[in-house]
Amino acid sequence: GNSVTQMEGPVTLSEEAFLTINCTYTATGYPSLFWYVQYPGEGLQLLLKATKADDKGSNKGFEATYRKETTSFHLEKGSVQVSDSAVYFCALGRNQFYFGTGTSLTVIP
């Protein structure tokens, strides 16, 4: 079946620290992979996506590479800011969407 396993939080980092949020998936066929971000009190927004193996999605300094060999789509950012504090969701899309459990990130000044 299809599923997403996401790193548990919460994660607390100092400003300008390096961020990695791990995401691995199980899928039949070749899904697309997504990262969504949910800021406090808001809905989910698409952060980045990759539709095939070895694709790299990037947006707002965040990056993730679709790794078929390790079935992973880890989210990274080189230098986080306080404004990046949010909940991050990894998701797999095929006929249906499968979300991870979300990882809460707090960035402190």
Place this chain on the structure above:
Amino acid sequence: DTAVSQTPKYLVTQMGNDKSIKCEQNLGHDTMYWYKQDSKKFLKIMFSYNNKELIINETVPNRFSPKSPDKAHLNLHINSLELGDSAVYFCASSQDLTHYGYTFGSGTRLTVV
């Protein structure tokens, strides 16, 4: 212009009441969804409609009933509200899930007292 809009944004009501949440999208998407997000941020799909036809109907109490009068609208009616129904409910739409994912509304925070 808001792409996916939900009303109301907040809803506080007593146990046993019946309430509705409305959702409208102006993106021309064929498919709309309802998700429930619990206090731990876990997202659970409830329903999906494609062109007014129900295509996903997950295991939710039959007190929850979706209604899609046209492909731009998907409303959620909840009968006999219970404390455990308190959550944030998100509407979403998509045209091509694999390539573009969802567009979400901003959510309706339902509190049952």
